[in-house]
Amino acid sequence: MxxxxxxxxxxxxxxxxxxxxxxxxxxxxxxxxxxxxxxxxxxxxxxxxxxxxxxxxxxxxxxxxxxxxxxxxxxxxxxxxxxxxxxxxxxxxxxxxxxxxxxxxxxxxxxxxxxxxxxxxxxxxxxxxxxxxxxxxxxxxxxxxxxxxxxxxxxxxxxxxxxxxxxxxxxxxxxxxxxxxxxxxxxxxxxxxxxxxxxxxxxCGLGGTGVKYPISGDKTAQDGPLSSEAMTGRQKMLNGKDLNFPQQLVIFEAENCEFCKLFDKDILNRWQAEVPVIATINTNPPADWTLEKPLFAAPTIVLFRNGKEVSRYTGYNGEQSNFWKWLGFQLLSPEQQKIAFEQGTEPPFTATILDEKRPGKFVDPITGATLFLSKTKFDSKTGWPSFFDPIEGSVTLHEDNSHGMKRIEVRSASSGIHLGHVFTDGPPPSFKRYCINGNVLKFIPD
Missing domain, CATH: 3.30.1060.10 (Peptide methionine sulphoxide reductase MsrA)
Known part of the structure; x- marks a missing residue:
């Protein structure tokens, strides 16, 4: 009672x-x-x-x-x-x-x-x-x-x-x-x-197991439920053995996801970065790999190292620079981060590529986009790598009034990171000197 x-x-x-x-x-x-x-x-x-x-x-x-x-x-x-x-x-x-x-x-x-x-x-x-x-x-x-x-x-x-x-x-x-x-x-x-x-x-909850429902009338439905082999392409659970174990990016997407389509258009379809990337609509981590916590939105970009999640970027609505900044903090050293994201400057005559003269290209260390070619590099005697012409559309210019000076800042168009400054005392034909921090350039020989 x-x-x-x-x-x-x-x-x-x-x-x-x-x-x-x-x-x-x-x-x-x-x-x-x-x-x-x-x-x-x-x-x-x-x-x-x-x-x-x-x-x-x-x-x-x-x-x-x-x-x-x-x-x-x-x-x-x-x-x-x-x-x-x-x-x-x-x-x-x-x-x-x-x-x-x-x-x-x-x-x-x-x-x-x-x-x-x-x-x-x-x-x-x-x-x-x-x-x-x-x-x-x-x-x-x-x-x-x-x-x-x-x-x-x-x-x-x-x-x-x-x-x-x-x-x-x-x-x-x-x-x-x-x-x-x-x-x-x-x-x-x-x-x-x-x-x-x-x-x-x-x-927007990501949801989904990646397993397709066998609709009546489909051949898969007549033959029985979908097998693991039938879940082809991006629906199939990833196998960790097929991926880059030391470092791998996995893009967890969803069917009919407009944000995922936008991410593919802006980022994935133009991928040139050194870190390997793969997309899936299966919400499980690659076999024998582990996620730190469940997924809850699409797309979710997860960086795995040695089969374990170390960082993730959740959601996307066209903010390309924010995504590349997130990835940059995972890939760049503290010294590189200070230059790239805090407009820092490396000490003169310290860049490893300062005396690089081989044919090749200098690329953004995050996106992999080509910024300068070797044939435009020259010795300016200033202590920083210098170029008289960038690849068309690869950099953007911005007014910089810091430190009591009037200068023109140079940024990477693809990632938005700070590269250096441009001056008008260069050689012909451009008479420009793109004075660039070598530590935020990656050299790829031809």
Whole structure:
């Protein structure tokens, strides 16, 4: 009897705490809103609903995706109350089942099947993690399928069985996704709707195991679940033995990721850097290698040394100089960093390439982009490597009034690092003297 009274009081306290918060009016599932007689809907939990909303909205035939909450014991609650309740649950100070962050996916069955929608659901998050998704931990981030009729339940269970076999074949664990009738659905606050459209550089869970769902009718589906061999290209888990063990960059990307496409366009497709790089959409580290912590956004660029993560760069929205600065701090010595990022100057007559006269090229030590050719190098007697002409477009010029002097600073166009200064006392034909710190140049002989 005492146990019952205590439990009842705990539940009343939790419910009271919800009513004390500013609440959001619970609305019934809007099956008729923004839909037609030809559309259907299903409610899915994939962790943080910001990324889930974006991923599922990219499916052809999906007409609307709405962020919300569902599957809990309470109605009339909002984002902050759900976070507070989860915190209380984890501290054993509350009872009652919490809501999961979900998305309501409305689709046209004539243009896309429910199986395809569920296939993308399985592929676009990791359904084996229990009450978490990447770095987001708690029952409010659980994987879930909330159905509204018997046909949806049957198909949800069938696709779970198919995908579980595919995961097993790939060496992954059991699915923890709950498949239950929909209850207590609540539309999320307006600022959560289309969040990544409003905030292009916002948080977006990376998700995914890299294992493809074998759609019915595919040859792979007829022959059985996808094997590890069938996960070709960037979907296949990387093998550490095929990579550069001492130092390797791995770009963890995601399907239909606009930020990943932008990174490929700006950086990866122009790669000339000395450090080897490879891209994958499999979220696991290369076999026998280790990540320091889970991935939570795409793209994530990880630098491995001797099979272990030493640094990472998360997310990309066109900020090329920030990425190259991050990489520079991993590749350059402290002396080089001072020159490159603090506009430092090496002592005269100390650069190892000062007397370099072999045919070849001088490149950016981070990006590998060619800056000067040997044929433009000359002895200026100043103690610093000097050139009368850079490769067209390889450097940028900037006014520099530091140290009480008026000078023109020279930076690398590809990485933005400080190289030196340019003066007008050089030899013909340019009569320019590009006075460059040799320690931020890498020489590559022809």
């Amino acid at each position: 005492k146990t019952i009274i205590v439990a009842t009081l705990s539940l009343l306290i939790v419910m009271a705490s919800f009513t004390m918060e500013k609440t959001v009016v619970s609305s019934p599932l809007k099956s008729n809103q923004n839909t037609s007689s030809k559309t259907d809907y299903i409610v899915l939990g994939m962790g943080c609903f910001w990324g889930a909303e974006k991923r599922m909205s990219e499916i052809a035939g999906v007409t609307d995706v709405e962020s919300g909450y569902a599957g809990g014991d309470f109605s009339g609650v909002g984002y902050q109350q759900i976070l507070n309740h989860e915190k209380a649950l984890r501290a054993d100070k509350a009872t009652g089942r919490n809501h999961a962050e979900v998305i309501k996916v409305t689709f046209d069955p004539e243009k896309v099947t429910l199986e395809t929608v569920l296939a993308k659901f399985w592929e676009n998050h990791n359904p084996t993690q229990g009450d978490r998704q990447g770095n987001d931990i708690g029952s409010n981030y659980r994987s879930a399928i909330y159905y509204h009729d018997a046909a949806q339940k049957e198909l949800a269970l069938a696709t779970q069985k198919v995908y579980q076999q595919a995961l097993k074949t790939a060496g992954l664990g059991p699915i923890t996704t709950e498949i239950l009738p929909l209850r207590n659905y609540i539309t999320a606050e307006e600022y959560h709707q289309d969040y990544l459209k409003k905030n292009p550089s916002g948080y």
